[in-house]
Amino acid sequence: MDNNLSLELRHISKTFPGVKALNDVSFSAQPGKVCGIVGVNGAGKSTLMNILGGIHQPDEGGEIIINGKKVVIADPKASTDLGIAFIQQEVQAFDTMNVYENVLAADLNKWRKKKGLGLDFKAMKKEAQIYLDTLDSRIDVDAPVYTLTVGDKQIIQIARALCQGGRILLFDEPTSSLSDHEVAMLFQVIHRLREQGYIIFYISHFLDEIFELCDNVVVLRDGQVVGQAEIGDINKEQLVEMMLGYQVEGRVHNREGALNDVIFKAEHISGEKLPRDFSFTLNKGEILGVWGLLGSGRSELFNTILGIDKMMDGRLYFKQDGELKEVTQKDLYKHVGYLTEGRHYDGLFLNMPICQNITSSNLNQFSAKGTGILNTAKEHVESRKLIEQVGVKTPDENVKVSKLSGGNQQKVIIAKWFLKDPEILFMDEPTKGVDVGAKNDIKELIFEKAEKGTSFVVISSELEEIMSLCDRIIVIYEGRLVGEVAKADFSKESLMKGIVSQEEKNAEKEI
Numbered sequence: 001m002d003n004n005l006s007l008e009l010r011h012i013s014k015t016f017p018g019v020k021a022l023n024d025v026s027f028s029a030q031p032g033k034v035c036g037i038v039g040v041n042g043a044g045k046s047t048l049m050n051i052l053g054g055i056h057q058p059d060e061g062g063e064i065i066i067n068g069k070k071v072v073i074a075d076p077k078a079s080t081d082l083g084i085a086f087i088q089q090e091v092q093a094f095d096t097m098n099v100y101e102n103v104l105a106a107d108l109n110k111w112r113k114k115k116g117l118g119l120d121f122k123a124m125k126k127e128a129q130i131y132l133d134t135l136d137s138r139i140d141v142d143a144p145v146y147t148l149t150v151g152d153k154q155i156i157q158i159a160r161a162l163c164q165g166g167r168i169l170l171f172d173e174p175t176s177s178l179s180d181h182e183v184a185m186l187f188q189v190i191h192r193l194r195e196q197g198y199i200i201f202y203i204s205h206f207l208d209e210i211f212e213l214c215d216n217v218v219v220l221r222d223g224q225v226v227g228q229a230e231i232g233d234i235n236k237e238q239l240v241e242m243m244l245g246y247q248v249e250g251r252v253h254n255r256e257g258a259l260n261d262v263i264f265k266a267e268h269i270s271g272e273k274l275p276r277d278f279s280f281t282l283n284k285g286e287i288l289g290v291w292g293l294l295g296s297g298r299s300e301l302f303n304t305i306l307g308i309d310k311m312m313d314g315r316l317y318f319k320q321d322g323e324l325k326e327v328t329q330k331d332l333y334k335h336v337g338y339l340t341e342g343r344h345y346d347g348l349f350l351n352m353p354i355c356q357n358i359t360s361s362n363l364n365q366f367s368a369k370g371t372g373i374l375n376t377a378k379e380h381v382e383s384r385k386l387i388e389q390v391g392v393k394t395p396d397e398n399v400k401v402s403k404l405s406g407g408n409q410q411k412v413i414i415a416k417w418f419l420k421d422p423e424i425l426f427m428d429e430p431t432k433g434v435d436v437g438a439k440n441d442i443k444e445l446i447f448e449k450a451e452k453g454t455s456f457v458v459i460s461s462e463l464e465e466i467m468s469l470c471d472r473i474i475v476i477y478e479g480r481l482v483g484e485v486a487k488a489d490f491s492k493e494s495l496m497k498g499i500v501s502q503e504e505k506n507a508e509k510e511i
């Protein structure tokens with residue numbers, strides 16, 4: 001590794017139609033330092049990374065200086081050739097290949113034996129091992145990638161980046177699909193890379209991560225650098241204020257809804273894999289949290305209730321005409337909304353405008369009765385209202401969803417379900433990728449709806465969020481209900497209690 005690695009950005013601007021995503025951004029990064037890039041949704045973080053990754057070109061006048069030389073990053077290949085590696089949020093791995101093939105995937109031809117067509121597997125494994133060793137990883141080079149956890153795939157993605165000669169590493173929200181343990185492993189890897197003198201950019205909405213990992217931060221707001229600091233010189237409140245441009249007031253909600261009016265009941269339900277024999281009730285106007293570790297069957301619980309996974313056993317009840325009646329999944333579906341976790345797979349029509357995404361679950365509302373013809377003018381009016389209400393940052397409702405920043409895409413999904421206004425809304429990680437300010441706004445919107453009688457069932461991996469949002473939390477472990485905690489007893493310990501005791505029982509069984 002050369003020691004004079006350096007990167008400087010001078011006067012970088014980027015204009016998209018109707019949006020100035022970056023406005024005269026200048027700063028420099030040092031080797032052996034992790035530089036955090038923070039800012040609210042749409043502040044310009046990913047755009048900046050995309051410019052370094054050769055995906056977008058900056059406007060006229062901007063300069064990128066690497067190792068003292070002005071460079072043009074015309075395309076992703078030029079970026080790779082300059083030693084820049086982009087580790088994106090959605091893990092990129094070739095599931096049907098082995099670990100070593102994944103690590104060396106950028107140039108498999110290099111490993112062709114001179115005579116004949118075969119690859120030199122032995123040499124490949126040896127080479128791949130070198131990169132895994134650099135990362136201090138114990139992943140088996142021979143393992144098929146589909147057997148690995150998301151966290152391990154993430155590490156392989158980093159190994160591949162290093163193998164391609166990456167010395168400037170860009171991490172854009174890398175931890176949003178990782179478990180706590182995997183996050184800890186990723187941080188170890190990043191620490192190690194820092195010691196080895198890499199330049200590292202780290203984007204995250206989890207400010208605790210920024211404080212734990214970064215040496216300094218650059219704060220973007222509306223495409224401009226509004227602050228830079230050594231991490232030791234600021235605290236969380238100051239950072240949030242820099243990001244938002246105002247102070248957030250921690251509003252306390254003392255909700256005293258009548259939480260004894262059961263609107264929905266699941267009885268002994270089992271799915272194809274998980275859940276197993278799971279029962280719970282939900283009250284009208286209640287915000288019920290579902291807490292569990294990654295892989296505990298939280299999303300599967302929702303999928304089974306809503307018929308996406310097959311329900312093998314159990315009954316569902318829904319209150320109609322003042323009476324709790326057994327319902328089929330199809331009946332239930334008329335009364336519920338489901339905000340799924342994977343927004344890119346099943347939550348959005350990326351190539352369609354925001355407007356049509358917002359109305360997509362609710363087209364009946366927009367057709368003149370019996371005609372089946374859409375009243376598009378009404379669609380536009382209503383979607384503009386929701387864009388305003390939920391705070392989607394966009395010039396107008398005609399912008400394609402694919403052009404929005406990650407957090408703003410999430411807000412479009414929320415807008416869609418708020419428009420449908422179902423009686424029960426199932427939400428799987430509703431604030432994933434959403435900035436601190438917007439998280440607060442979304443929470444407020446949920447409170448408002450709940451006050452008016454909508455019931456919510458919410459999965460969140462963020463302890464602070466689930467405790468501040470919910471009225472009651474049920475705990476799931478290996479697909480089973482292992483605890484229920486009332487608001488007065490919320491604490492990390494009380495939530496973990498069911499899980500820990502279950503783990504102990506499992507350990508006893510093994511002995």
Ligand SMILES: Nc1ncnc2c1ncn2[C@@H]1O[C@H](COP(=O)(O)OP(=O)(O)OP(=O)(O)O)[C@@H](O)[C@H]1O
Nearest residue numbers: 016021041042043044045046047403404405406407
């Ligand atoms: N390809 C594009 N075409 C048009 N506008 C774009 C494009 N990419 C980004 N934008 C706009 O540029 C602005 C900055 O977006 P960017 O993705 O950089 O935000 P971000 O800081 O990464 O936000 P998030 O935290 O939500 O990921 C947003 O207003 C976004 O809508």
Ligand SMILES: [Mg+2]
Nearest residue numbers: 045046405406
């Ligand atoms: Mg982004």
